[in-house]
Amino acid sequence: MSSFDLAEHPHRRYNPLSGEWVLVSPHRAKRPWQGQQEDVQKDARPExxxxxxxxxxxxRANxxxxxxxxxxxxxxxxxGALQASTPEGSYTKNSLLRAESERGICKVICFSPRHDLTLPDMEVADIRKVVDLWEREYLELSKIDFINHVQIFENKGAVMGCSNPHPHGQIWAQSSVPAGPARETKMQQEYFEANGLSLLQDYLELELEENQRIVYSNEHFVALVPFWAVWPFETMLLPRRHIRHLGEMTEEEKDAFADAIKKLTKVYDQLFNVSFPYSAGIHQMPTDGEEHTGWHLHMHFYPPLLRSASVKKFMxxxxxxxxPQRDITPETSAGRLRSLV
Structure with missing residues (x-):
């Protein structure tokens, strides 16, 4: 029997941030780039x-x-999906039917006054203004006593549920910590207490050493396809320094963050020659008053496209x-994206 090869044989990959696994089947995608490459009609919009x-x-509607x-x-x-005025309350029946009221604040962030732009079309200096606004909103919302989690995110493209093409994102701040960030909090804190360094800091060093899944890097940030990626062209933006939240970034790091966002989203648009849809979001420490020494800020990008502008990945x-399962390995995806930087 031949020896095990990540590029050839079916295997499972572990996600240390979530504690979950993904099945990878590389033998099913020996020639992943032979499919149809159609021309896409450009979405011309006015300024x-x-x-x-x-x-x-x-x-607006109101x-x-x-x-x-x-x-x-x-x-x-x-x-907004959440309201600050929601009264406290709960519903329980026989311990199996449970509901709890949830308070929160939902905001919309317009990235630019121009209707015809997306993040990859904007200048780095203008994306930096978006980063500054993200930081200010996170810090201001974190001071509200009932806000324990602040989720900053963007849905780009109709396929990702975006109802308006004007460049914008959202913030949902709420009283509970959602399941995904709660798992990341647990896994990162346990690793930090056991090793004295952040989980993602150690992971990033491994990625830089192997240099197989790096898409783009600058002095302060690295864009890569995670070893455990689920979506075909999933990526993650990581600061090289252990930073818990946006408020801990230096001015130079915020500039580098804006630059990395510009480069990565531009590469996405070039991949299939289309305004690339995705859901992206910043994960940072909860705002529940705990110190969260293990938290390492990062930004996830989850795009649905698989082989072309019209072939999508579905669960x-x-x-x-x-x-979760994927055919195209993270190494193949990273190489494809890296070639377009």
Whole structure:
């Protein structure tokens, strides 16, 4: 029998951030780039759309008018999934039917006044303004006594549920810590207490040493395809330094963060010659008053495209009933993305 080869044989990969596994089947994708490569019709949009509720000076559904904002703009979501006024309460029946009230604040962040831009189209200096706004909102929301988690994220593209193409993201701040970040909190803290260094700091050193899954790097940030990636072109942005949240970044690190976001999203757009859809979000320490010494800030990018602009990855069958599975290895995906930097 031949010796085990990550590039040839089916195997499971462990995610130390979540404690979960992904099944990788590289033998099913011997020639992953032979599929149809169709031309995609470009989505031409005006700089200003009078019907867009996010453009400057336009009126939103609740009757409020946006200011003539020159760069970034944030406002409380008119139809937020969470509300600060929700009363405390719960429902329990026979211990199997349980519900608890949840308080929170939802905000919308417009990245630019221009309707026709996305993050890869923006200048690094303008993306830096977005980073500054993310930082300010995280720090301000963290001071509210009932807010224990602040989730900053962006859904890009209709396939990811984005209902408005104007460049924008969201913030959901809430009283509980969601399951994903809670798992990351547990795994990172346990590793830090056992090893004295952050889990992602040690992981990043391994990735830089192997240099197989790195997509882009600058002085302060590294973009890579995680060893345990589930989505075909999933990536993660990591600061080289152990930083728990946005407020701990230096000015130079914030510049580098903006640069890495620009480079990575530009590469995505070039991969299939389309405005690349994804869901992306920043994971940072909870705002529950604990020290969280093991937390290491990072940004996840989860894009759904598989082989072309119209072939998408879905979680079906075994993946819904068992574990996530992928055919294209993270090493192959990273190489494909890296070649476009």
């Amino acid at each position: 200003y759309d009078p019907t867009c509720y996010l453009c400057p000076t336009n009126t 009757g409020e008018q946006n200011p003539d904002y020159p760069s970034t703009y944030v406002f409380e979501n008119d139809f 079906v069958g075994y993946e819904m009933l068992g574990d």
